[in-house]
Amino acid sequence: MSAADSATAPVRIGVLGAASVAWRRMLPALAAAAGVEITALASRELARATRFTDRFGGVPVRGYAELLARPDVDAVYLALPNGLHHRWAAAALRAGKHVLGEKPLTTEAAATADLLRLAGQRNLVLRENFTPAHHPMHGVVRDLLAAGRLGALRHLTGSFCFPPLPGGDVRYRADLGGGALLDAGVYPLRLAQLLLGDEDRLEVSGAVLRIDPASGVDVSGSALLATRSGVIVTAEFGFEHSYASRYQLWGAAARLAVDRAFTPPPEHRPVLRIDEQDHTEELVLAAADQYACTATAFAVAVRAARSGAPATAPDAAATLRTAELVDEIRATARRITVPGSG
Structure with missing residues (x-):
């Protein structure tokens, strides 16, 4: 993909988890955001995934690893229980996917530092979904x-x-x-x-x-x-x-x-x-x-990183300090x- 194409191509989002916050808050925002396309949603129960994709679009997938293997997913919105955040955010980064992870990004500072390091090594966007930071x-x-x-x-x-x-x-x-x-x-x-x-x-x-x-x-x-x-x-x-x-x-x-x-x-x-x-x-x-502001900011960061800009989060230090x-x-x-x- 050329730099020009990277700047305009939709950010294809795969969702890990069928959580209430995803249904009520973030998926409506992601689905409505310009330049964002929800392409898949994974749950342990296919029927639950299907309920979400019927409303927000995309393909229902049984199992998180299956979603990460999909070539039509550029970035992952992680809406799993807190204790699963580190494992699956790390798996997404290793699969070459950008990550928007629900807060808290992990349950302890060492795990948060590990994810930030992993994202930096791969120049992938990693954001903790602390939405109040985007309210004017x-x-x-x-x-x-x-x-x-x-x-x-x-x-x-x-x-x-x-x-x-x-x-x-x-x-x-x-x-x-x-x-x-x-x-x-x-x-x-x-x-x-x-x-x-x-x-x-x-x-x-x-x-x-x-x-x-x-x-x-x-x-x-x-x-x-x-x-x-x-x-x-x-x-x-x-x-x-x-x-x-x-x-x-x-x-x-x-x-x-x-x-x-x-x-x-x-x-x-x-x-x-x-x-x-x-x-x-x-x-x-x-x-x-x-x-909506959070969804847009994430998509903008992903498109910039695809075009070669540094993906380091401006609030990475704050994310780590919160965990500390x-x-x-x-x-x-x-x-x-x-x-x-x-």
Whole structure:
């Protein structure tokens, strides 16, 4: 394929896994993205794969290895349980496929580093599907911080919690990388990195994890972190709460709050509320589809790499640091057995 053809040819996507997030969020975005074609979807159950391809197109495939062997797949969207991410992302990269992997990219930092190294060696695009990074509202918040609108930043609190899941949900499976830290906790952790920048390195000071003895996974928790410049960060997460998806930045001059922050619907118009001593201001932003933005950005990166551009992810360091923070939280956390369980 010539460089000109590489820049315009559709990115042919194969999907590994028939997960709920794929059905609800990413496959509608990928199917609608310009220059993207869903060519195959693999599941352990052919009937399940067929249900997806009936809606989004492509060929249903039984088995993940079979999909990776297909010549009509340029890139893979990985929507498997967390504990399977490293194995199948590595297999996809070795098969010459670009990879968009659901977050968390893997369940531990060493495995994440391995995938980043593997992608770099082959000049393949590897992206962790952290969709909030593609929503413009967080760029507006960064600009307000940089302009001094809040004064010197003192504290950032991020919360992503939701009610208990059905008992058979994969997120209660310890052997498949379940638990609230990996499923929900990575959102406020990565958000803090996104807003504060990796140059002001976040470090873990302490954490608490509530453990369900029946499943062995953490069902909620909180982590206390700080940057080297002294900004305090609190991350709250779990699936035993009423719903919350928000963050707050508290500075010397003002406080900024954002609700529906991590998974806003495409039609949602974010509201940034800024509270000062004697004044409150609300900035209403334009709606944006972070899933569509993510799909488009991945396709653009793949086409660029096919044309010979370096495929190194601009957020590779942040992806690895998130995984390191998860490892640090696990290593330092006080574990509390959930009362009334087991």
